[in-house]
Amino acid sequence: MLNRFMQSRLRGLMVLALILIILPVFLGNPFHYELVIQMAIIAATVVGLNLLVGFAGQISLGHAGFFGLGAYFTGIATGTYGWSSIPALVVGAIAVGIIAWVVGRPILRLKGHYLSMATLAVGFIIAIILNNERAITGGPDGMPVPAFDLFGWELSTFGRYSLFGVDISGVQAWYILASVVLLLAVWFAQNLIESPIGRALRSVKGSEVAASVVGVDTAKYKSLVFVISAIYASVMGGLYAHFQGFITPAVASFEFSILFITMVVLGGMGSTFGVILGAVVLKLLPQVLADFQELETVMFGLILMLTMIFMPKGLLPTITATVSKRMRKKAGGEA
Amino acid sequence: MLAEFLQYLFTGITIGATYALIALGFTLIYNASHVINFAQGEFLMIGGMATVSLTAMGVPMILAVVLAVILAGLLGIALQRLAIAPAKQADVVTLIIITIGASIFIRGIAQVVWGKEYHVMQNFSTSEPIEVFGAVLNSQSLWVLGIGAVMVVGLVLFFTKTLIGKAILATSMNKEAARLVGIRTQMVLMLAFMVSALLGSVAGIVVAPITFTSYDIGIILGLKGFVAAAIGGLGSGVGAVVGGLSLGIVEAMAAGYISSDYKDAVAFSMILLVLFFMPRGLFGAKVVERV
Numbered sequence: 001m002l003n004r005f006m007q008s009r010l011r012g013l014m015v016l017a018l019i020l021i022i023l024p025v026f027l028g029n030p031f032h033y034e035l036v037i038q039m040a041i042i043a044a045t046v047v048g049l050n051l052l053v054g055f056a057g058q059i060s061l062g063h064a065g066f067f068g069l070g071a072y073f074t075g076i077a078t079g080t081y082g083w084s085s086i087p088a089l090v091v092g093a094i095a096v097g098i099i100a101w102v103v104g105r106p107i108l109r110l111k112g113h114y115l116s117m118a119t120l121a122v123g124f125i126i127a128i129i130l131n132n133e134r135a136i137t138g139g140p141d142g143m144p145v146p147a148f149d150l151f152g153w154e155l156s157t158f159g160r161y162s163l164f165g166v167d168i169s170g171v172q173a174w175y176i177l178a179s180v181v182l183l184l185a186v187w188f189a190q191n192l193i194e195s196p197i198g199r200a201l202r203s204v205k206g207s208e209v210a211a212s213v214v215g216v217d218t219a220k221y222k223s224l225v226f227v228i229s230a231i232y233a234s235v236m237g238g239l240y241a242h243f244q245g246f247i248t249p250a251v252a253s254f255e256f257s258i259l260f261i262t263m264v265v266l267g268g269m270g271s272t273f274g275v276i277l278g279a280v281v282l283k284l285l286p287q288v289l290a291d292f293q294e295l296e297t298v299m300f301g302l303i304l305m306l307t308m309i310f311m312p313k314g315l316l317p318t319i320t321a322t323v324s325k326r327m328r329k330k331a332g333g334e335a
Numbered sequence: 336m337l338a339e340f341l342q343y344l345f346t347g348i349t350i351g352a353t354y355a356l357i358a359l360g361f362t363l364i365y366n367a368s369h370v371i372n373f374a375q376g377e378f379l380m381i382g383g384m385a386t387v388s389l390t391a392m393g394v395p396m397i398l399a400v401v402l403a404v405i406l407a408g409l410l411g412i413a414l415q416r417l418a419i420a421p422a423k424q425a426d427v428v429t430l431i432i433i434t435i436g437a438s439i440f441i442r443g444i445a446q447v448v449w450g451k452e453y454h455v456m457q458n459f460s461t462s463e464p465i466e467v468f469g470a471v472l473n474s475q476s477l478w479v480l481g482i483g484a485v486m487v488v489g490l491v492l493f494f495t496k497t498l499i500g501k502a503i504l505a506t507s508m509n510k511e512a513a514r515l516v517g518i519r520t521q522m523v524l525m526l527a528f529m530v531s532a533l534l535g536s537v538a539g540i541v542v543a544p545i546t547f548t549s550y551d552i553g554i555i556l557g558l559k560g561f562v563a564a565a566i567g568g569l570g571s572g573v574g575a576v577v578g579g580l581s582l583g584i585v586e587a588m589a590a591g592y593i594s595s596d597y598k599d600a601v602a603f604s605m606i607l608l609v610l611f612f613m614p615r616g617l618f619g620a621k622v623v624e625r626v
Binding site: 121132261299 | 365371418421422424425426427428429431432433435436437438439440441442443444446447554558561562565569596597599600602603604606607610611614615616
């Protein structure tokens with residue numbers, strides 16, 4: 001029962017929507033909201049990354065590079081040149097998509113560790129450029145980003161708004177926006193997975209040679225999904241920049257790239273809801289571990305290692321497998 | 336003009352020799368177990384930091400070095416036994432995350448034990464610089480090169496002359512066959528991690544007087560070593576040495592003649608260029624993919 005329920009994709013989306021609707025009841029203060037909004041934006045990014053890693057089986061250790069490019073494009077276009085947010089996000093996504101396509105063609109020919117090395121290098125180069133081009137990016141000190149404007153509305157975390165007559169705060173408005181974006185990101189990803197493109201991608205993951213033998217243009221599909229996941233990262237980077245109001249090159253850093261890929265692997269590669277869980281867990285963990293003070297890093301590393309050793313398939317797939325096994329056992333016992 | 340060039344060359348060869356040692360560590364583990372060990376840089380950090388803190392406690396330099404190397408070796412064994420071996424069925428990317436988790440863990444402990452400050456280590460011999468054709472050579476550079484060369488020769492002898500070395504080679508070529516002829520492959524894998532950790536810690540100790548050392552020095556040095564190993568072609572010992580030296584020299588030249596701001600970008604641009612034209616690095620084995 002639970003299994004069928006989990007497999008039904010529309011239901012998954014509805015469960016996520018329900019969680020997002022109920023969640024504000026438990027959010028006491030603006031800090032909680034901020035944490036959840038960051039989670040939603042980052043979760044949407046890793047949903048995109050999962051298309052590349054979980055479905056097409058390609059590793060990227062440099063995805064924060066695209067996230068950072070999107071963030072800085074938005075920051076510079078709206079802050080320095082006074083663009084509106086939506087055109088900045090769209091043009092930024094197109095630009096990042098083109099960059100991803102240009103670098104993706106040659107590096108996606110590589111396999112395994114060479115591919116991880118190449119994507120790591122691309123991410124690093126982007127971060128170094130953002131760090132050094134002080135005149136445009138503000139260098140390591142970062143740069144301020146204006147508030148998000150949506151059809152003439154200024155969406156600031158400090159503002160107050162009225163939605164259908166209900167008075168809501170700035171972070172609550174952002175929460176609604178981030179929730180809608182996350183749902184759209186998941187909906188698009190699931191449609192892509194179920195489309196012929198998704199089938200082609202899974203065949204590439206299964207066996208690239210077999211896929212090309214049956215006529216799948218593997219190079220084309222790999223580039224395509226690389227571009228799509230880069231666009232996800234770019235748009236989310238832009239939103240993140242608006243939400244934070246201030247960005248530094250850390251958004252494009254290697255550490256951030258590692259965080260993204262870890263969310264995918266920890267949550268469960270190839271499971272859209274799994275990687276969202278991965279994002280939630282890895283965003284929450286530092287909050288929980290803050291009590292350990294100087295042992296925080298040690299605990300984080302330890303938990304990461306242990307989870308991956310004992311749940312190599314990731315959190316959600318392991319949990320669902322255990323639950324459905326239990327239920328089957330129960331059903332067997334009754335019969 | 337010549338002096339300037341020589342200066343950059345010395346710098347490049349010195350740091351290149353360090354990269355080569357790190358790359359050899361990567362190669363060793365990669366060959367034995369097909370794992371890319373992202374915790375490799377932490378062996379360097381442990382080597383440097385342990386030596387600094389032991390000498391500060393009054394332990395003689397030589398003894399401090401030996402103890403630091405032993406500590407790193409034990410850490411290598413523990414890493415293989417406790418983190419890599421239990422997850423042998425895992426995906427490539429899962430193993431990467433495990434080694435990253437291990438490196439965060441080790442770094443976290445180092446931060447608790449030694450703090451976040453930079454630590455300075457004395458040169459092994461005189462701190463008087465040596466002058467060659469107008470270029471200034473840090474005496475420690477000679478130690479780096481000398482010890483690097485000794486390590487490489489030692490490694491070659493280890494793999495060609497000793498039974499244990501041959502057992503590691505056999506395991507890397509065909510694990511099942513190695514087991515059939517009576518090699519305890521699990522033991523061999525632990526050994527490979529240990530030797531790799533020894534290499535890394537020695538590199539970390541000899542280079543510490545030049546670069547200083549701190550709890551987080553392993554991240555960037557480890558990555559540079561990975562770049563060097565990939566330039567040379569993963570799994571090739573010659574490639575690791577050539578990759579390390581050429582990376583060091585190109586980096587120093589670019590920093591000197593072009594821009595020191597983009598020094599770190601050189602390594603990553605270089606690896607992209609190499610991989611565009613030679614997808615398996617300079618000396619990577621031509622592998623026929625079986626379907």
